[in-house]
Each structure stands twice: as structure tokens, then as C-alpha cells.
Amino acid sequence: MTDLIPYLKERRLKVTPQRMSILKILNRCTHPSVDELYEEIQKDFPSISLATVYKNLNILKETGMVFEISTNAGKPRLDINIYPHAHIICKHCGSVEDAEFMKSAYLYQKELEKKSMRKITKLDITATVDSCGRCQNL
Amino acid sequence: MTDLIPYLKERRLKVTPQRMSILKILNRCTHPSVDELYEEIQKDFPSISLATVYKNLNILKETGMVFEISTNAGKPRLDINIYPHAHIICKHCGSVEDAEFMKSAYLYQKELEKKSMRKITKLDITATVDSCGRCQNL
DNA sequence: CTATTTGCAAACCCTTTGCAAAAAT
DNA sequence: ATTTTTGCAAAGGGTTTGCAAATAG
Numbered sequence: 020m021t022d023l024i025p026y027l028k029e030r031r032l033k034v035t036p037q038r039m040s041i042l043k044i045l046n047r048c049t050h051p052s053v054d055e056l057y058e059e060i061q062k063d064f065p066s067i068s069l070a071t072v073y074k075n076l077n078i079l080k081e082t083g084m085v086f087e088i089s090t091n092a093g094k095p096r097l098d099i100n101i102y103p104h105a106h107i108i109c110k111h112c113g114s115v116e117d118a119e120f121m122k123s124a125y126l127y128q129k130e131l132e133k134k135s136m137r138k139i140t141k142l143d144i145t146a147t148v149d150s151c152g153r154c155q156n157l
Numbered sequence: 158m159t160d161l162i163p164y165l166k167e168r169r170l171k172v173t174p175q176r177m178s179i180l181k182i183l184n185r186c187t188h189p190s191v192d193e194l195y196e197e198i199q200k201d202f203p204s205i206s207l208a209t210v211y212k213n214l215n216i217l218k219e220t221g222m223v224f225e226i227s228t229n230a231g232k233p234r235l236d237i238n239i240y241p242h243a244h245i246i247c248k249h250c251g252s253v254e255d256a257e258f259m260k261s262a263y264l265y266q267k268e269l270e271k272k273s274m275r276k277i278t279k280l281d282i283t284a285t286v287d288s289c290g291r292c293q294n295l
Numbered sequence: 296c297t298a299t300t301t302g303c304a305a306a307c308c309c310t311t312t313g314c315a316a317a318a319a320t
Numbered sequence: 321a322t323t324t325t326t327g328c329a330a331a332g333g334g335t336t337t338g339c340a341a342a343t344a345g
Contacts, residue, residue: 033319033324053309068327073310075325080229089227091218094309107273121268127261131284135245135256139284146269147279171299171344191334206302211335213300232334 030082037067041075045085045099050106050115052094088115088145105144109151118146168220175205179213183223183237188244188253190232226253226283243282247289256284 023042027034040063044056051059057072076097079085088106089095093113098106105118120142128142161180165172178201182194189197195210214235217223226244227233231251236244243256258280266280 031324035319035325037326066327069309070311070328071326077311086229087227089225089233091224095227105269107269107275107277110278118269118273121265121272123261123265123268127259127265127282128284130259130261131243131245131256134259135284135286137245137286137289139245140248140287141285143281143283143285144265145281145283146266146273146277147281148273148275149278151275169299173300173344175301204302207334208303208336209301215336 026084030084032078032082037064037071038075040064041072041079042084042099045097048117050088050096050098052096054094056097086143090115091147103142105146107146107148107151109149109154110147111150112154114151114153116151118144120144164222168222170216170220175202175209176213178202179210179217180222180237183235184239186237186255188226188234188236190234192232194235224281228253229285238279241280243284245284245286245289247287247292248285249288250292252289252291254289256282258282 023039023046024034027038032038037060040060041056044051044059049055053072053076057067057069060067060072076085080087084099086098086100087095088098088108090108090113092108092110096113096115098115103120103124105120105124107116107118108114124142124144128139132139161177161184162172165176170176175198178198179194182189182197187193191210191214195205195207198205198210214223218225222237224236224238225233226236226246228246228251230246230248234251234253236253241258241262243258243262245254245256246252262280262282266277270277
């Protein structure tokens with residue numbers, strides 16, 4: 020939680036309450052869409068501007084702290100990237116869940132680096148399932 | 158090429174020249190953005206409407222023939238999904254390249270299915286590299 | 296002949312931009 | 321004191337929608 024501040028300082032970004040609120044919300048692993056994030060932030064900052072949210076998200080994306088996950092069902096969702104992990108996405112409702120990177124994932128990365136002769140700086144794995152706890156039997 | 162027609166018939170989609178043109182272009186593995194696809198199609202159908210392109214893309218996405226790849230650099234790109242494969246994306250210029258799914262990828266999928274107790278219907282793997290052939294030394 | 300698709304134009308988002316005031320370092 | 325950030329309102333751009341005419345099956 021407070022260990023997000025060093026991340027900001029390293030990147031010479033100012034620690035504003037609005038920015039911290041965005042990071043705290045993303046850190047809860049809820050994978051919100053932009054408007055869900057906006058709604059959530061308004062609970063803390065009723066007068067925050069959507070523009071401020073977007074500006075912050077862009078800065079956080081550029082510096083690599085935040086990524087966008089496209090779900091092919093519903094709006095893209097936001098993800099904070101502290102350690103490597105995969106996503107399980109429900110095709111039906113678009114909800115996102117984190118999943119572990121097991122050895123085989125790192126193995127694939129190594130093999131692909133060898134094969135392509137490139138340094139892979141990030142590996143994204145997305146597993147699609149046809150329904151999830153939130154939308155069973157639909 | 159012509160083996161795309163059965164895909165359409167299976168899904169009860171009509172085989173229109175515009176639709177076939179979209180599929181043929183996507184089948185060339187160029188991973189175009191929507192506007193690149195539109196430019197390309199106009200060479201065959203100068204009077205095609207952008208709305209037609211979007212309507213087709215939506216139908217093709219819904220039926221699972223086409224997917225969108227978000228690159229976190231530049232516009233999202235389109236991908237036709239005939240067999241499982243990974244993508245190597247250049248962080249700098251956003252270009253997309255196909256890569257092989259080796260055993261380790263299928264192993265990861267199997268392990269994740271066991272762990273999450275869900276049937277994974279699609280596994281997307283995206284490897285990010287910091288520069289590629291098109292933008293070396295930037 | 297019926298159902299789908301196309302193309303046009305307008306509507307509709309979502310996202311970005313410009314600028315002055317406020318806040319952070 | 322300097323630089324970044326915020327918030328507002330307006331602009332911008334990509335995507336969708338409605339409808340009539342054309343086309344596919």
C-alpha cells in the first residue's frame with residue numbers, strides 16, 4: 020500500500036492524493052474498467068475530474084505501473100503490474116481474475132527468447148473461460 | 158483461403174464479397190489496425206463503408222473468427238484465429254508478429270486448467286520486446 | 296421470397312487537449 | 321520558486337446506430 024510511494028518517487032512523479040487513490044484502488048486486484056475506477060474514486064474525491072483519471076492512467080501506463088487488459092467482451096480493464104501473473108477472463112461477462120505464473124510459463128518465455136533471439140521484457144498470458152462464478156449457466 | 162467459406166456457413170453468415178475481402182486480408186497475417194484494414198479493403202471496394210467494416214468485425218469477433226490484440230503502443234490490432242499461436246509485440250512501434258505455441262505453452266494451459274478447475278477455451282500469449290526489426294536502435 | 300448485409304449520415308460514446316488555478320517538491 | 325497536477329469545458333476521433341436499398345440463400 021504505502022510501498023507504492025517509492026515507485027512514484029523513482030519515476031519522479033508527484034505523490035498527490037488523487038494519484039494515490041487510483042493506485043490503491045487498482046492494488047485491490049479488482050481489475051476495474053475506467054468508469055468503474057472513476058466511480059470508485061469519487062467515493063474519496065467527489066469532485067475529481069474524469070480528465071484527471073485519464074491523465075494519471077496515461078502517466079502510469081507510460082511508466083509501466085499500469086496496463087490495460089482487453090477482454091473481447093465488455094470494456095478493457097485496468098491492471099496494476101507489480102509481479103508477473105496471468106489472467107483468467109470470462110468470455111461471457113468479461114470479469115478478470117489473476118492466476119499464477121507456473122514454471123511452464125517461464126519455460127515458454129525462455130524457449131521463445133531462444134527461438135526468436137530477442138529479449139522478452141514482459142509476458143502476458145490470458146486464459147479465456149466461457150463462464151465464471153458471476154455468470155454461471157448463461 | 159477458400160477454406161474460410163465453410164467457417165462462414167457453419168455460423169450461418171452470408172458470404173458477401175466485402176466479408177470475404179476482410180477475411181482474406183486478415184488471413185495474410187499482417188495484423189492490421191482497423192484503419193489499415195479499411196485502407197486495404199478500399200483497394201478492392203473503393204466505395205465500401207467504414208460502418209460495414211465495423212459491423213463485420215463485430216460479427217466475426219462474436220463468432221470467434223477474429224480477435225483484437227491490444228498493444229499498449231499504438232492502436233489495437235486485428236488477428237484471425239485459425240490455430241493457436243502467440244504474439245511478439247514491439248513495445249516501441251506496436252508491430253505484431255506470430256510465434257509458435259511450444260509444448261510448454263500447452264503444458265501451462267493444462268496446469269492452469271487443473272489449478273483453476275475450469276475449461277480454458279482459448280489461451281493468449283503476448284511477448285513484449287523493446288524494439289524490433291522495424292525500429293532498431295531507437 | 297425472406298433474412299441478412301450494405302452504405303450513408305447522424306448520433307454517441309470515450310478520451311484528449313488547452314488553460315488557469317492549486318498543489319507538490 | 322519551479323514544476324507538476326488538477327479540474328473544467330470544449331474539441332477530437334473512433335465506433336455504433338437507424339433506416340432504406342441491395343444482395344445472398
